[in-house]
Amino acid sequence: MSNANDASKKARRDHARETARLEREAEKKRRTRNRIFIQGGVVLGVLAVALVGVLIFTSANKAVTPSAGPANMLSDGILFAGADVAPVETAAIPIDGTPTPTTTDATDGIASIETYVDWTCPICQDFEATYSESLSSLVAAGTATLEVHPIAILDGSYVGSRYSSRANNAAACIANYDPDNFLTAQTAMYENQGTEGTTGLTNGDIKSILADVGVSSDDVTSCIDDEEFRSWVTEATERATANPDLVNPTDGSFGTPTVMINGVRWDGTTDIIDAVSAASAAELATAEEPTEEPTAEPTN
Amino acid sequence: MVTETASKRPVILALFLIVFGIIGWIAAFALTVEKFALLTDPQAVLGCDLSPLVQCSTNLLSDQGALFGFPNPILGLSGWIAPIVVGAAILSGARFNRVFWLLFNLGVAAAMALVVFLIITSIFFLGTLCPWCMVTWVVTIPTFLAVTFRNVKVGNFGSGARLKRIGSTLYGWVPAITLILFIVIAVMAQVRLDVINRL
Numbered sequence: 001m002s003n004a005n006d007a008s009k010k011a012r013r014d015h016a017r018e019t020a021r022l023e024r025e026a027e028k029k030r031r032t033r034n035r036i037f038i039q040g041g042v043v044l045g046v047l048a049v050a051l052v053g054v055l056i057f058t059s060a061n062k063a064v065t066p067s068a069g070p071a072n073m074l075s076d077g078i079l080f081a082g083a084d085v086a087p088v089e090t091a092a093i094p095i096d097g098t099p100t101p102t103t104t105d106a107t108d109g110i111a112s113i114e115t116y117v118d119w120t121c122p123i124c125q126d127f128e129a130t131y132s133e134s135l136s137s138l139v140a141a142g143t144a145t146l147e148v149h150p151i152a153i154l155d156g157s158y159v160g161s162r163y164s165s166r167a168n169n170a171a172a173c174i175a176n177y178d179p180d181n182f183l184t185a186q187t188a189m190y191e192n193q194g195t196e197g198t199t200g201l202t203n204g205d206i207k208s209i210l211a212d213v214g215v216s217s218d219d220v221t222s223c224i225d226d227e228e229f230r231s232w233v234t235e236a237t238e239r240a241t242a243n244p245d246l247v248n249p250t251d252g253s254f255g256t257p258t259v260m261i262n263g264v265r266w267d268g269t270t271d272i273i274d275a276v277s278a279a280s281a282a283e284l285a286t287a288e289e290p291t292e293e294p295t296a297e298p299t300n
Numbered sequence: 301m302v303t304e305t306a307s308k309r310p311v312i313l314a315l316f317l318i319v320f321g322i323i324g325w326i327a328a329f330a331l332t333v334e335k336f337a338l339l340t341d342p343q344a345v346l347g348c349d350l351s352p353l354v355q356c357s358t359n360l361l362s363d364q365g366a367l368f369g370f371p372n373p374i375l376g377l378s379g380w381i382a383p384i385v386v387g388a389a390i391l392s393g394a395r396f397n398r399v400f401w402l403l404f405n406l407g408v409a410a411a412m413a414l415v416v417f418l419i420i421t422s423i424f425f426l427g428t429l430c431p432w433c434m435v436t437w438v439v440t441i442p443t444f445l446a447v448t449f450r451n452v453k454v455g456n457f458g459s460g461a462r463l464k465r466i467g468s469t470l471y472g473w474v475p476a477i478t479l480i481l482f483i484v485i486a487v488m489a490q491v492r493l494d495v496i497n498r499l
Contacts, residue, residue, distance in 0.1 A: 039476035043483075054490050058497075156352055156427035156493065207488045251345050258346060 019200070069093030069232040070176035075102045076236045077114060077149035078175045078182055085139045085146075087179035093232070099239070102147060106262070107287035111144040111279035116240050116258040119167040119189045120200060127257045128190045134273050136183070143280045146188070151237040153256060163200030166224070168233045170206050173223035174215060181215045188213040241285045310390060311448035313450055317387030320439040327435040328376025333431075335360050335371045346429045353498045356392045359430040364421045372414070376436060382407055383443060397458045405451050419485060423492050437485065442478040449474060 013094070072078050074090035076099040079086055093099055102114045113135065117124040138144040152168035168188060174185045192209045194200030201209070207221050240246060241254050246265065248255065259266040262279045266272060318357055334346045334356055348356040359365050386396070386404060396404070413438050420427060451457055452467025470477075489495050 035472060039473060042480045045474050046480050047483055050487045054487055057491055086481070152350070159425055159427060161493075253345070 022279055065094050066231045067099070067229065068095050070172040070229050071097070072175050072179045073099075073172065075099050075147065076239060077102075077147040078179060079145060079147045080136075080139055080183065081110075081145040083140050083142070085134055085136050085183065086295040087175070087182060089179070092123075092176070099236075104145075107283055109280050109284040109287070110142060111138075111262050111276050111283065112147065112260075113138070113144050113276060114147045114149060114260040116149045116151055116246060116256055116260075118151055118164055118256045119171060119186065120152075120158065120164045120193060120196075121256045122193065122196060123251075123255075124257045125190045126300050127192050128187065132183075132187060135276075138190070139271065144276050145222075148182070149236070149240060151240045151256065152233050153237060153241065153254075156192070158200040159198065161199035161202075163194060165230070165233050166203060166227065167201070167206065168237070169227050169229050170210070170224050171219075172229035172232060173220050174210070175230070177219040178215050178217060178225060181213065184213050184216050185210055307394070309395075310450060313446055314387040314390035316446060317383040317443065317487055318391075320443050321383035321387060323361075324376060324436055324439040324443075325380035325384065327343060327432045327439075328373045328380060331356065331360065331373035331432045331436075332371065335373060350431070351498070353427075353493060353495065354429050354431060356430045357430060358426050358428045359418075359433055360419070362426055364418065364425075367414070372418070375411075375414070379407065379411060400448075401451050401454075401456050404446050405456075408444045408447045411440050415440045419488075423485075423489050427493060429493070429495065431491060438482070441481055442474055445474045445477055448469070 053081040067093045069076070071089050072087055074093060076093070077089040079090070079102055080086065084207060102112070104110075115127075115135075117127070135144075150168050150171035152164040154164035155162050155296055170189070171182075173188070174182050178185075181192075188209050189206070192201070192205075194205075200278050203224050207216070207224055210216060210220065243254075245263070246254055246258050246260070249265070258274065259268075261272075261275055262283070264279075266275055312426050330348070334348060337346060338357065338360055342361065344357075346356050346360075368375075382404065389396075403499070418433065419437055422430060422433060449467050449471035453464055453471045454467075455464050457463065457467075486495075
């Protein structure tokens with residue numbers, strides 16, 4: 001064989017190998033690119049389906065028509081005053097309206113107690129067991145008024161059953177349709193409170209607990225079934241949790257029960273009866289202050 | 301005697317094991333320290349307690365947070381060392397035999413099983429999303445998928461050619477499958493806990 005033939009054969013072989021190698025690399029790149037497109041496409045497809053599904057689900061569940069608040073809760077709370085610890089009738093917050101805080105006299109010696117509670121909260125259950133009778137006595141004695149603000153902050157503790165919101169709605173229903181039995185119903189709901197981490201009580205359970213203490217009118221039961229005050233529950237809860245006066249000053253958190261005495265948050269370290277009596281006495285002292293007259297007589 | 305074709309050194313898998321192992325370890329470390337804080341003061345507000353929805357305290361204080369009688373993060377603190385060391389060893393040229401890889405697979409499978417249980421617990425029973433726990437979910441899932449599918453691919457579960465091809469395909473799909481599982485978890489969390497409105 002001549003050198004020239006060898007050279008050209010080798011050149012052709014090298015050229016063929018080079019072409020094959022380039023083709024292989026191009027093929028590999030094309031396959032990688034296709035793989036990324038396919039996988040990316042599948043992921044994006046799943047993401048799109050998930051987003052659409054979630055959007056449909058959440059909008060279906062949020063279709064809550066705004067409604068007026070419950071009657072007798074113009075301030076987002078139901079007020080009890082007087083010797084028979086009776087509820088004070090008020091109008092209802094209008095649709096899309098805001099609450100009107102209860103006006104109080106700061107010098108009449110009657111302290112204003114406001115409690116922010118969740119009927120599904122175990123610590124509120126303890127608070128009720130410990131203090132409810134004492135608080136009622138303070139109201140009956142004319143030392144204080146009691147305004148109960150039921151809110152729903154514990155839906156997350158009851159695994160999707162919305163027990164906290166439904167209990168709060170039941171509270172609103174009772175305030176609206178059967179306010180005289182509100183405090184009795186509250187005690188009954190605490191005594192039969194569900195356990196956190198479970199689904200809590202069903203509406204049927206709630207209705208039968210209430211029926212046992214004489215709260216069973218058709219108005220109340222259909223209000224519970226229809227969740228008549230569902231939108232008020234959400235709004236009142238949001239208002240309470242966003243209120244800077246109600247937070248724990250040590251960590252900025254909001255929890256239940258939160259008790260306000262004359263607008264000042266009770267920190268739980270003092271006896272509540274003492275705190276309320278002190279507030280009442282302070283009011284009376286303020287009432288007497290500006291009337292001091294100079295009485296010194298010159299002595300001879 | 302036919303010698304097995306040596307599989308390529310899995311450099312990418314090794315790097316991935318190191319990086320994700322370190323992240324998993326950091327999350328376990330953080331949870332361990334937060335658990336110490338809670339043991340000192342059960343009412344403590346932790347650095348990872350951000351809201352009633354996004355918080356560590358509930359998970360750390362729950363029964364499921366100490367499944368075997370001690371806080372779960374201790375498992376992570378010790379367990380994540382394994383993928384880090386395996387990854388480092390591979391990068392330095394180590395080759396492990398079939399038994400080693402299967403035992404390693406068993407370890408990451410146990411981690412995956414625990415993570416699946418805790419995801420369901422957190423979303424459906426505790427109603428919270430614990431930040432460091434979620435970091436753990438994010439790194440455990442792809443680690444399990446990658447190790448398992450690679451073992452199938454190189455024949456550690458059986459030397460049939462078709463099985464190895466399936467493993468190879470699945471191994472290539474690990475990022476996509478991981479993202480899809482993240483989407484599934486996010487959907488469950490949204491549907492159950494209404495995350496979007498509560499963040």
